[in-house]
Amino acid sequence: xxxxxxxxxxxxxxxxxxxxxxxxxxxxxxxxxxxxxxxxxxxxxxxxxxxxxxxxxxxxxxxxxxxxxxxxxxxxxxxxxxxxxxxxxxxxxxxxxxxxxxxxxxxxxxxxxxxxxxxxxxxxxxxxxxxxxxxxxxxxxxxxxxxxxxxxxxxxxxxxxxxxxxxxxxxxxxxxxxxxxxxxxxxxxxxxxxxxxxxxxxxxxxxxxxxxxxxxxxxxxxxxxxxxxxxxxxxxxxxxxxxxxxxxxxxxxxxxxxxxxxxxxxxxxxxxxxxxxxxxxxxxxxxxxxxxxxxxxxxxxxxxxxxxxxxxxxxxxxxxxxxxxxxxxxxxxxxxxxxxxxxxxxxxxxxxxxxxxxxxxxxxxxxxxxxxxxxxxxxxxxxxxxxxxxxxxxxxxxxxxxxxxxxxxxxxxxxxxx
Ligand SMILES: *Cc1c(COP(=O)(O)O)cnc(C)c1O
Numbered sequence: 001x002x003x004x005x006x007x008x009x010x011x012x013x014x015x016x017x018x019x020x021x022x023x024x025x026x027x028x029x030x031x032x033x034x035x036x037x038x039x040x041x042x043x044x045x046x047x048x049x050x051x052x053x054x055x056x057x058x059x060x061x062x063x064x065x066x067x068x069x070x071x072x073x074x075x076x077x078x079x080x081x082x083x084x085x086x087x088x089x090x091x092x093x094x095x096x097x098x099x100x101x102x103x104x105x106x107x108x109x110x111x112x113x114x115x116x117x118x119x120x121x122x123x124x125x126x127x128x129x130x131x132x133x134x135x136x137x138x139x140x141x142x143x144x145x146x147x148x149x150x151x152x153x154x155x156x157x158x159x160x161x162x163x164x165x166x167x168x169x170x171x172x173x174x175x176x177x178x179x180x181x182x183x184x185x186x187x188x189x190x191x192x193x194x195x196x197x198x199x200x201x202x203x204x205x206x207x208x209x210x211x212x213x214x215x216x217x218x219x220x221x222x223x224x225x226x227x228x229x230x231x232x233x234x235x236x237x238x239x240x241x242x243x244x245x246x247x248x249x250x251x252x253x254x255x256x257x258x259x260x261x262x263x264x265x266x267x268x269x270x271x272x273x274x275x276x277x278x279x280x281x282x283x284x285x286x287x288x289x290x291x292x293x294x295x296x297x298x299x300x301x302x303x304x305x306x307x308x309x310x311x312x313x314x315x316x317x318x319x320x321x322x323x324x325x326x327x328x329x330x331x332x333x334x335x336x337x338x339x340x341x342x343x344x345x346x347x348x349x350x351x352x353x354x355x356x357x358x359x360x361x362x363x364x365x366x367x368x369x370x371x372x373x374x375x376x377x378x379x380x381x382x383x384x385x386x387x388x389x390x391x392x393x394x395x396x397x398x399x400x401x402x403x404x405x406x407x408x409x410x411x412x413x414x415x416x417x418x
Contacts, residue, residue, distance in 0.1 A: 002236045002243055004321045004367050006285070007031060007391055013287070013325060013363060016389065016397050022363070023288040023305035024403070025374045026389040027058070029066060031283035036070050039275075042246035045254060046271045052096040054231050054276025055081040057371035060388055062400040063280060064088045075231070075274035079106045082113060091115075096228065096274060098142065098189065100164055104131040111136060118142050118189050118228065122170045125177055139178050140187035140228055143171050145208050159192050171212065175222050186222055187272075188213055191230025195277060197244055203252035205229050206271075210260035217266060228272040229253075235281040237319050237368050244278065277371040284370020286310050286386075290362045299336050301358050306340020307347045308383035310366060310373045314346040322350055325363040330356035338364070342381050374401075379409060 007028040008016070016026070036051070043049040052075035053067045059081060064074060065088055073094035074085050085095050095115035099106060102120070107128055110117060118140040119125065129135055144165030147158070166174065175186060190209050193201050206229055213224045236243040253271070261269050286309055292302035312318040322338060324330070332354040340347040349366055358364070377385040384404040389397050 002239060002241065004239055004323060006323060006325070006365060007283075008395075010326045010363075012395060013365075016391075017287070017363070020387055020389060020397075020399060023286060023303070023309055024387045024389055025309070025369060026285050026287060026391055026397070027063065027280065027370055027400075028283040028285075028391050030391075030393040032063070032066060032280060033070065035283070036067065036072060036279060039246050040070065040072075042250040043253075043271065043273075045250070046257070047268065048226065048270025050226075050270065050272040052094075052228075052272060052274045053279055054274050055084060056375060057276030058280040058284070058373075059084055059375055060400055061088045062390055062398070064090065067279070068094075075276070076110070076115070079109055082106065082109045082115070085115075086113060093138070096140065096272070098140075098228075098230075098274060104128075108132065116140050116187065118187075119174060120164060120166075122166055122174045122177075125174060125181070129181070135178070135181055135183055137183060138185035138187070139183050140189050140226070141171050141174050141178075142166060143168070143188060143190040143209065143212055145190060145192060165190065168212065168215075172216065172219060175216055175220055179220065179222060186216075186224045187226040187228055188216070188224045189228040189230060191232055191274070193232040195234040196232050197234040197236060197241060199244060199249050199252055202229075202233060202244070202249055203256055205232070206253045207256045207260065210256055213266060213269065214260060214264045217264065223266060224269060226270040226272055228274060231273065231275045231277065233273070233275050233278040235277050235368055235371070237321065239321060243282070279371070281368050281371035284368070284373055286366040286369040286373060288364045288366070290358050290360055290364055293358070293360060298352070299334065301336045301338045301355075301364075303338065303340055303349070303364055305349075305366075305386065306342045306381075306383055307344070307349075308340070308342065308378050308380060309386055310349065310369050311376045311378070312372060313349050314344070315376075320349060320369065321367040322353065322355060323365045323367065324356050324358055325365055327356040327358075327362070332356055334358070342383065344380075379404075382409060384409060 052073040054075040075096045092114040097110040097115040098118040100120040142165035146160045288303040288305040294300040307314040338350040387403040388401040
């Protein structure tokens, strides 16, 4: 169970809206810091433990700065994310560059910043060497374990159908080639689950990687210095779900660490995670206003936001909890489809959801929108992306991204040639 509470009162929210009209995304700084502090604490037994924030979840420099202040690095998958790191001052091995199908200009920037390159494919060794002329002294290699007994989960799918990473043989071959080419520091990475709430599933990822690290030591005499367990720690989007217990996860990983790595003479392997979703997801809220009520074959509540602000429900059928502000304790005696304004029938935040009676002007807060929310925004139907706000511990609010304007939207058009 998890209680879907708001980090602000109705009065506070009205004061914020008076300054920043709806819709907007708002992030709870205290919640983010408290959650990450617990996560880092849980893994403090592991010397060199590092969390890299998967920037794609919430690519905002102010969010990255909050995390940087906690000693958290950045997991980047694109040039834009690397450029954000540069702006924030995240450099060197505080960046894990886990990309795929990567153009050289992106490798170039990553190398320029001193990032750790997490190799997605064996052919990229030659690709980087050819374009760059040399290789850095540190590499991480991404493993795709292929068919698993238990299979993957819904978002990432079956590993053998996933485009990421290399086969076991290719991983071994890559280490051999890299070593021959003078690379001296090695890491191993895998990510086979996404949005996973089951600790056993997450520990399974660790076991897969630990086993391979032992095989690499035995076959090649290479001791990996770090093992990156990817992201995939889930968010309890539904009230009846239970968030991942970091202590329990850490204990499961430590048991596997001792049983597999330490037992085989790998005593000093630093662990890493590249979590994104669970870092910001539960601490972001999409705040909207109910502007229309429509009664046809179903009852519809139309908001001033749409799937351009949060597309997870439309894209994955994801559940996002909804709070009607001020009606938290009212009976949920109405059933609504809660919609946006796009000319797409999947533009619905909730389908046949039991909610309190909604009146026009009610503030509608959509929970757990802090990851892949604003970040997945788009401009179809000419919808403008909203502002992003940061709620501080003392209740004050900073605008960390303004809302788009029509000048932004039409900025790539040259009307003078019409
Ligand atoms: C998306 C992604 C992550 C982050 O995953 P979460 O589910 O957000 O924790 C980490 N690493 C890679 C390579 C990714 O693609």
